Amino acid sequence: xxxxxxxxxxxxxxxxxxxxxxxxxxxxxxxxxxxxxxxxxxxxxxxxxxxxxxxxxxxxxxxxxxxxxxxxxxxxxxxxxxxxxxxxxxxxxxxxxxxxxxxxxxxxxxxxxxxxxxxxxxxxxxxxxxxxxxxxxxxxxxxxxxxxxxxxxxxxxxxxxxxxxxxxxxxxxxxxxxxxxxxxxxxxxxxxxxxxxxxxxxxxxxxxxxxxxxxxxxxxxxxxxxxxxxxxxxxxxxxxxxxxxxxxxxxxxxxxxxxxxxxxxxxxxxxxxxxxxxxxxxxxxxxxxxxxxxxxxxxxxxxxxxxxxxxxxxxxxxxxxxxxxxxxxxxxxxxxxxxxxxxxxxxxxxxxxxxxxxxxxxxxxxxxxxxxxxxxxxxxxxxxxxxxxxxxxxxxxxxxxxxxxxxxxxxxxxxx
Amino acid sequence: xxxxxxxxxxxxxxxxxxxxxxxxxxxxxxxxxxxxxxxxxxxxxxxxxxxxxxxxxxxxxxxxxxxxxxxxxxxxxxxxxxxxxxxxxxxxxx
Ligand SMILES: Cc1cc2nc3c(=O)[nH]c(=O)nc-3n(C[C@H](O)[C@H](O)[C@H](O)COP(=O)(O)OP(=O)(O)OC[C@H]3O[C@@H](n4cnc5c(N)ncnc54)[C@H](O)[C@@H]3O)c2cc1C
Numbered sequence: 001x002x003x004x005x006x007x008x009x010x011x012x013x014x015x016x017x018x019x020x021x022x023x024x025x026x027x028x029x030x031x032x033x034x035x036x037x038x039x040x041x042x043x044x045x046x047x048x049x050x051x052x053x054x055x056x057x058x059x060x061x062x063x064x065x066x067x068x069x070x071x072x073x074x075x076x077x078x079x080x081x082x083x084x085x086x087x088x089x090x091x092x093x094x095x096x097x098x099x100x101x102x103x104x105x106x107x108x109x110x111x112x113x114x115x116x117x118x119x120x121x122x123x124x125x126x127x128x129x130x131x132x133x134x135x136x137x138x139x140x141x142x143x144x145x146x147x148x149x150x151x152x153x154x155x156x157x158x159x160x161x162x163x164x165x166x167x168x169x170x171x172x173x174x175x176x177x178x179x180x181x182x183x184x185x186x187x188x189x190x191x192x193x194x195x196x197x198x199x200x201x202x203x204x205x206x207x208x209x210x211x212x213x214x215x216x217x218x219x220x221x222x223x224x225x226x227x228x229x230x231x232x233x234x235x236x237x238x239x240x241x242x243x244x245x246x247x248x249x250x251x252x253x254x255x256x257x258x259x260x261x262x263x264x265x266x267x268x269x270x271x272x273x274x275x276x277x278x279x280x281x282x283x284x285x286x287x288x289x290x291x292x293x294x295x296x297x298x299x300x301x302x303x304x305x306x307x308x309x310x311x312x313x314x315x316x317x318x319x320x321x322x323x324x325x326x327x328x329x330x331x332x333x334x335x336x337x338x339x340x341x342x343x344x345x346x347x348x349x350x351x352x353x354x355x356x357x358x359x360x361x362x363x364x365x366x367x368x369x370x371x372x373x374x375x376x377x378x379x380x381x382x383x384x385x386x387x388x389x390x391x392x393x394x395x396x397x398x399x400x401x402x403x404x405x406x407x408x409x410x411x412x413x414x415x416x
Numbered sequence: 417x418x419x420x421x422x423x424x425x426x427x428x429x430x431x432x433x434x435x436x437x438x439x440x441x442x443x444x445x446x447x448x449x450x451x452x453x454x455x456x457x458x459x460x461x462x463x464x465x466x467x468x469x470x471x472x473x474x475x476x477x478x479x480x481x482x483x484x485x486x487x488x489x490x491x492x493x494x495x496x497x498x499x500x501x502x503x504x505x506x507x508x509x510x
Contacts, residue, residue: 240461240462240463240464241463241465249456249460249461249462249463250460250461250463251459251460251461252461252463253436253437253461253463254463254465254488298434299429299434299470299486300436300437300463300468300470300488301488301491302465302488302489303488303489303490303491307417307429307491309428309429309430342458342459398455398458398459399451399452399455411458411459412435412436413436414434414436
């Protein structure tokens with residue numbers, strides 16, 4: 001079923017009786033050419049592009065819970081391509097370009113909103129660093145601008161410009177950045193994959209891998225063994241658990257990241273704003289709620305909830321920047337499990353097991369990567385070689401000293 | 417989270433800085449271990465869902481390093497030791 005304005009009018013006139021479930025609920029077949037483990041954004045996008053762009057068939061996505069119940073439905077929906085390093089920026093810019101055409105491509109309203117993002121500047125040194133970053137972005141075909149203090153004041157006159165510790169001196173802006181309705185991304189990819197014959201199998205947890213003579217034969221699940229020629233794992237925070245079935249120890253720690261939504265307010269913030277120095281970032285949803293967050297809690301965690309100290313820290317950052325929100329009430333708080341890698345950058349690579357591929361290490365920034373991650377993982381699965389924007393996302397970069405460490409923090413996942 | 421410091425008693429986890437897996441105590445000898453072993457030590461982790469032995473530093477306290485045994489699924493802390501004692505029990509001299 002294609003969605004269109006005509007269709008909406010037709011359904012309105014006929015009592016909305018023609019809408020159907022947008023994907024099937026198939027029972028698993030005995031074997032597939034491709035199994036994608038994980039029905040989050042990345043797994044669903046991978047299946048979609050495998051079928052659509054790489055002409056592959058006999059594909060299944062195995063999801064232990066329900067589609068989109070993981071981080072893809074828990075994030076703060078920010079998309080951007082404002083990275084500094086060569087290993088990252090072409091990939092994230094590829095992703096942003098895919099976002100720009102996504103809704104037409106999969107015929108689904110994902111509310112892609114290029115409302116712009118600014119990252120605040122407080123010192124001369126920071127302005128120098130952000131100017132360098134802006135230049136790197138422009139050289140890779142992205143857009144970037146440096147805003148003065150007065151430019152920021154025009155956007156948001158009610159910010160606290162004269163905080164004694166972090167006065168606002170300007171910002172780096174990417175106008176093509178913005179937000180996307182996160183659930184709709186999962187649903188749009190799921191529907192698109194289902195329409196192209198992909199089996200989306202929910203309540204199907206991978207509990208083991210059958211590997212013989214260094215080759216994968218398939219996966220054990222709570223619904224029995226399912227054979228596959230190739231298995232691609234995209235399970236975000238569960239990466240270490242699932243890859244342990246293949247005897248692998250990963251350069252990843254799982255950490256909890258929290259996010260928050262306030263009660264609905266009148267329009268206050270047009271775009272996305274980050275106050276990195278104060279561990280706070282914010283945007284406003286179309287329903288009016290302030291959507292905001294800050295740092296990860298900082299200790300290994302598989303609990304999808306965090307602790308009070310980070311809530312306090314985020315609230316303090318918010319108050320330092322926007323004293324006007326002091327009496328706004330918090331509506332909801334939640335957490336998701338991040339696959340924090342050792343250099344803060346992801347991995348899309350083959351493994352030592354033939355036919356087994358891995359996609360993970362997305363840290364707190366994998367939502368914006370969803371389209372490119374799916375595309376590049378599908379490319380790797382179909383052609384056995386990395387997509388040109390993802391050549392640096394290799395496991396062996398740690399051994400070879402080719403880390404992609406945007407922050408220069410070293411092997412400390414909780415600081416990336 | 418409350419960490420029951422072996423010397424100072426119950427302390428708020430906010431007073432501490434988190435480093436990571438206790439295995440970071442077992443640094444191989446950089447001169448003899450070889451690059452693979454050092455790579456494994458520096459970059460790879462078990463990252464278990466369940467009991468995890470991990471290093472916390474009491475920065476806003478007595479500056480001691482602790483080995484905390486904590487469940488990563490429930491956040492429950494079941495054991496706290498001085499990292500010094502753990503390292504010595506493993507045969508380390510400092
Ligand atoms: C609070 C929060 C805010 C964030 N904000 C942003 C942001 O603003 N911008 C941004 O770019 N990124 C953000 N992120 C990060 C982003 O959400 C993630 O990096 C990204 O969603 C991870 O990829 P995914 O969608 O495939 O993960 P998920 O949706 O988590 O998908 C993984 C799936 O694998 C399934 N799975 C796990 N184990 C198994 C198994 N054994 N068998 C079968 N299935 C299994 C899980 O159930 C899950 O559905 C945020 C994350 C959080 C938690």
